[in-house]
Amino acid sequence: MFNFLKDFLKNVTHSMLKIGGFSWALYLAAFLLLSAILDQGKIQARLLNYFKVPMDYLLDLSAAKVLPNEFQLREQIRYYERLAQYALHQPEPPYLLGFCYYYLGDHKKSIEFYKKAVEKAPQSFWTYYNLGVVYFKSGQFEKALSSWRKAKAVDLRETLRFVFASVFFEKRYFGSKENLILAAELNLKEAYDQCQEILMLCDAQNGLSSLRFLERARVLQRDKNFNPKIF
C-alpha cells in the first residue's frame, strides 16, 4: 500500500513536471479550478456588502454641510461602481456616480454618468438639472441650458415620486417622513426656480451672448453653493 502510494505520487509529480512543465500550465490549471469551484453569487454579495457605505456623507455634501473629501468620495465611488454592475437598469448608481465625480473635479466622468442616468430615468428633474449644472460649471452653456429646458419640462410630482420610491436613497438621514418630504420639496423648488431664472435671463435677452446672462453665469460659475444636488 505504502509503496503503491509512493509510486503513484512520484508518477503524478513527474508527469506534472514533464507534461505540463511550463508554468503557464500550472497557472491555467489553478485558474480553471478556481473558476469551477468559486461561487460567483457569494463573491458578488460579499463585495457589495464590503463596499457598502452610508449615504450620509453624500447627503451632507449635497446640503453643503461638509467639504468634498477625496477619500470619502472614492469610497462611495467604489460602492456605486460595483452596484452599477448589478443594478443594470437602475438610474441611481450612475446618478450618484455623476454626483461623486463632480465633487472629485472630474467633470467629464460626471457628465458621462449623468447622461447614463438620464437614459434610465428620463422622468427625473434632478438628473437633467444636475447634468445642466456640470455642463454649466464646465463652461458648456448651450448644453447646460438645453438640459435645464428638459428639466423644466419634467413633471415635478413624478420626480418626487421617484425620490420617495427609490430604495437606493437612504431616507433615515432625514429622521422622519415629514422631514424628508419637506426637504425634498424645498430643494426641488429652489433648484426649479434657479433653473427658471437662468433660462429666463437667456431667453429674454435672445441668447447666450446677452450681458445679463454672462454676468450671472460668471457669478454662478464661482458660486461654491451652485452644485449638483442629490434631491
Added chain:
Amino acid sequence: MTRHGIDYYHIIKHYMDNLSRGVFPMWDPFYSWGRLDNIDLRFIGEFNPFLWVYAALSHTSLSPMSSFAVYSTSYYFLGLFGFYLLAKKFLGRVDLAVISFTLLLFSSLTFTIFNNYCILLLFVPSVWFFYFLAVFMGSPEKKYLLGLTFSLMIVTTTYMPFYFVTISAAVFLVFVLLFFPEIKRQLPKVSAFLRKNKALSIFCIASILASLIPGLLWYWEGFKGDQILSWRHEGAGDAHTASMDIDTINTGSIIGPVTFKWLFSELAFPDQTLFYMSVFIFIILLLSMVNYLNRRLLALFISGFIVLLVMLTDATPAHRFLYDHIYFFKLFRNIFYLLYLCFPILILFCVEQLRIFLEHDPRSTRKKNILLGFITLVHLFLIVFLFRQGDIVMASYAAVVLSFVFFFAHFSGLFKGRKILPCFLLLVVVLIQPVEVFSHYIKNKSGVVAWFPVDRFYPKFSFIRPARENDSYFKGRSPKEMQDGSGFDGTKYTGLSYPYVLQKNIKYDVFENYARNKFIVYDTVEHVDTSDIDFKRMEEVFRAERNLAFIFDDVNDFSAAGLSKHPADQFEKIAQNSPQLTVLDFDLNKIKFRTNFSETKFLVYNDSFHNEWKCFMDNQKIDIHRANFAFKGIWIPAGEHIVYFHFGVAWRYWLSYFLLAFYALFFVFVIYLFIKQDQKQYV
C-alpha cells in the same frame, strides 16, 4: 497609526508599566466594570522576551511612544531578517535573498505595524520557525533545535496560533508529499541527533508543552461561560466564548479588501490596503509562464493555493469543510491574516521564478530574438493593461519600463562581467513603485489617533466612573486623560457575563447611574432566587437608589444582626475618601481600604464578581457575595477594619512569573549559542 494599531501600543504599555512594578495584570478593573485581563495579553504574546526591549527603552529618555516605535519596528526587522535567511537558504543566492527581503519590506505587511500589529507578532516567530526547521533538517544542531523550539513557544503564546497552524499544515502536507524521498533521507540523521541528545530533546518538548499552558487555560476558561465576547459569539452554536458562527467568520474573508483592480490601481490611496506588493511581482509572474516548473515551485504554489481556498471563505467549499470538521476553525475569524502569512510563500515563488527566468540561455540568435520578443510583448501588455485600469501611480509605468530595460539588457548580454549594475538596476525596478505608494501612505495617513498617553500606566483608583458619552477608555488611552472607563463599549462587549446580562436587562441610563459609583453602602439586603430574577424590580430599586442590596448566592450568613434599626430610604454612595472608607492601596489585581462604620453595613463594590476574587478583613478570609447580580458585596461590622480584596490564585501568578523568566532565559541562551558557535567558526 490607526485606532486598531494604536491599541497594541496601549496594551503593551499597560502590561509593561505594570509588570515593571511587579504587578502581573490578571484583572482589568477599568474595563467592562472589571474583567479578566487574559484576552488582551493574548494579543501581545505576554511572554515574548522582546517586549523587554520596549520596557528597557521606555526607561531611557525615549518617550513610551518612541520606545514602542523602536521596539515594534525592530521586531519587524527581526522577522524580515529571518525571512532573508530563509530566502537565502531556499534560493541559494544572496542577491535574490536581498530582492526577496526588499519585496517583503515594501509590501503591505509593513503597514501592519501601524494598523494591526498582532499580525507581526505572529509573523516574526512563524518565519523564524520555518527558517530553523529548514536549517535543522539540513544539518541537525543544538542551536537550531533550540531556535526551532523557541520560535514555536512564541507562536503558541500569540493571539490565535491557529493561523500559523493552518499555514504550517498546508506547507508540511505539500512539502512532505513532494519531497518525500529527500525528507526520508534526512530523517535518520535527525532521528540520530535527537537520540544522541535525549535530554535536550525532552527539554525542548517540555518547553513547548509548558508554553501551551496559558493558551490551554484560556481555552478551558472559554467553556465555563463566565466570559462574553458579545459581538463575535452571538449566534455561535458552540459553548466556547471565542467560537463564532460561520457567517461571522465569513466577514473576515479576503473578498472585499482584496480586489483584482486594487492590485494595480488606486495605489495613491493605500491607507487600508490589505494586499500590496511591488508591480514587479506581476511582471515576474507573466514572464514566468515560459519557465519550466521544479518541485520547489510546485510545492510553494500548491501550499499557497490551498491557503487561498481557505481565505476565500464561503466562496469555495474548503473553509466550510474545515469549519465543520476541525474545531479550531470555529475560533478565528480574521481569515485575511492568513494572507499576510502567505506573503513569504508568494515572494519565494516569484523570486524562484525570476531565478529560473534569468537562467534561460538562448543558444541561437533566433531563440534569443523570440525571448526578447516575448519580454517586449509582456511589458507592452502590462503598460496597456495598467493604462486601462485607471488611477495608476506613475511609478508603476516607470517600473515596467525599467524592468524591460533590465531584462532586455540581461538577455542582450549587456551585463556580462558586471555584478553590481544588474543587482542595482533590479533593486530600482523593485523599489520604484513602492517608494511612491509608501509616500502616498505617509501623506494620506487617515485614521490617526490623536491621543497618546505618555505617562506611565500606574493604576489610580477613582470612586466614580466617567459618564458613558465621555468615554473612550482602553488600557490607559483616554482623550480626557482619565484612568477609568464607563464600562459601556457599544456593540463590542468583551468582559464577564454577569454585568453583560445586567446591562441588557436594565435601562442603560439607570444602570449607568447606579454603576458609576464604585462603593455603595446598604443597610438592608434581600436574597434572590437565581432561578427567578426580577430585573424590573431591580431596575426600580436602582432608579430610586433604594437602600436595598440584592444577594445572589447561597451563602446564608446575611443575618440582620447589627444592621441599622432605622435605615435611610436611599443607599449611601462613597464618592471620595472619607472617615467611613479610605482606600489605602490599589493596583490592577487588588484593593485595600479602611472602613469605620458606626453600624454593620453591607458594602457593594461595583467591580465584577468572579470566583477568583478573595477578600480578607483584618487578615481573616471572609465571603464575597454576588451582590446586585454582577458585583462584589461584603458584610462590614461596625468599627475600624482593614479590607483587602485580591484577585487570582497563587499558582497562576507563579506560573506567569516562571514563564516570563523561562522565556527570557531561553532567548538569551539561544542567542548565546549562536554567538558562541559563530566565534568558534571565526577562530
